[in-house]
Amino acid sequence: MLLAREDAIIQSVNRLLAEKGFDAMTVDEVAADVGIAKASLYKHFPSKEDLAAAAMVSVMRQAQAFLDALAAESSAVDKLRSVVAWTMGLKLAGEMPSLPSQNSSLRATLMGNKDYVNGLMDVSDRLGAWIELAQSQGVLNPKLPPVAVLYTLYARACDPVLEFLQVGQLYTNDEIIALVLTTCFEGLESR
Template sequence: MSTLQPKVSFKEQMHQAREGAILQSACRLLGEKAFDAMTMDDVANAVGIAKASLYKHFCSKEELCSAAMVQILERVHVYLSALPAEQPAHEKLRALVRWSLERLLTNEMPLLPSRNSSLRAVLMANNDYLDRLVKVSDQIGEWITEAQAQGVINPTLPPLVVLYTLYARACDPVVTFLKESGQYSDAEIVDLVLRTCFDGLVAR
């Protein structure tokens, strides 16, 4: 016998919707400015709310950006889970990098915090972030090992090096440089970076 879920009040629905808009804006601003340059004023202005209202949801920039990074990792996990089970491992890795680059071009992918950023310390203490990071990394690591066993990815490279290389594409400055040059469409930029990532620079 199913139990009825308690009805969410209109006030709570509005609270959740506003929080979703806050996180979405934080993700975009993290992509545009990175953590250290972003302010809570920037977020409040982007959402169109008073800063006091913003602090009702998140008490600090670190807490807000941690929640945004957790949300991004959850999106990555959902995307990975939706890839066809029968798809070859190297194609799944390529699809993931393509997806990341497309998000990066539209400022939906937060830039990774620098080593001396206060956000990094906060993230390393956030169990939700670390749990999702491990889950995503383990899945990608399995595909890397499988692709190496098949000889599609260089088996002499440590899997961790390959993993970090793929992660780095989600904040690759080459994307911004190519975008600002005005010489290539977004689709061309994604294709070029994918080719250099997976095929390298050596003539074949």
């Protein structure tokens, strides 16, 4: 019961974070969306920052599960493409929380959350291994620092290009994903 309720809370937080961002999301909205009183929310999570952290932990777990299910697939670069496509699908579906990278109290809470930090490290390690493998195979540009590649992939999760193309109404979500996958991996120049 308690877990089910907390799952419902996290789901609401996730959606509201994706829709309005951390600053614009209010705890009153979350409580109203879940259908409980604000004070009850604070019995489950001690602060707004912890609400956001719980949402991020949830997304991180989903990412880890996606990586697990990917283990049998073909090449390293194909796995990377799949992960990025999945991430962009989440964002286009309005399920990718957007947090300001500048808010210091939020960063402190996130970095103090072991579940989040461990999840992030695990995901980064696995992606990093695939990146270096793909570089050694000559599929990814070996001159790029692996960390720059990793950040470039992470950045697809908060890419404004996605929402710009989405509001334009000219392309379906799948077309947008295919488009941005192309620009990300193949670049803007002709091959």
